[in-house]
Amino acid sequence: MKYIIAAIKPFKLEEVREALTAIGVRGMMVTEIKGFGAQSGHTEIYRGAEYAVNFVPKVKLELAVSDAMAEQVVEALSKSARTGKIGDGKVFVLDLEAATRVRTGEAGEDAL
Numbered sequence: 001m002k003y004i005i006a007a008i009k010p011f012k013l014e015e016v017r018e019a020l021t022a023i024g025v026r027g028m029m030v031t032e033i034k035g036f037g038a039q040s041g042h043t044e045i046y047r048g049a050e051y052a053v054n055f056v057p058k059v060k061l062e063l064a065v066s067d068a069m070a071e072q073v074v075e076a077l078s079k080s081a082r083t084g085k086i087g088d089g090k091v092f093v094l095d096l097e098a099a100t101r102v103r104t105g106e107a108g109e110d111a112l
Contacts, residue, residue: 001096001109002070006061007035008081008089013059019080020063023072026112029062038086056087064096066109 008016013030020028034055065073074091082088101111 001099001112002065002067003094003096004061004063004065004070004073004077005092005094006063006077006081006089007033007058008061008077009083009087010057010059012081012083013061016061016077016080019076020073023076024069025063025065025073027063031060031062033058033060037090058089064099064112066112 006016010032017028035058036054036056061077063073070093074093077091098107099109099111100107
């Protein structure tokens with residue numbers, strides 16, 4: 001099993017969700033986050049005053065998928081989240097040692 005973490009632009013969330021649902025992803029966790037990467041923040045003007053925005057709003061997605069599905073999920077995620085501009089985000093793939101469905105006690109891939 002794989003645990004996939006992605007940080008994307010917030011306005012791409014619905015497009016990403018649709019792409020993942022289309023390939024059979026049955027669930028994900030979504031968290032609003034702030035961060036910075038290569039763009040190191042930016043400046044904005046608010047009521048005539050310029051100020052630095054050091055942390056950029058992002059959305060973090062967390063998914064647990066089978067090994068067989070991981071590559072397809074990363075591809076769908078990357079394509080649907082891409083704008084071609086700095087700050088599109090990152091995708092991390094980690095090995096997932098165990099998973100348990102609390103309601104039924106199912107374990108491993110059955111819990112996904």
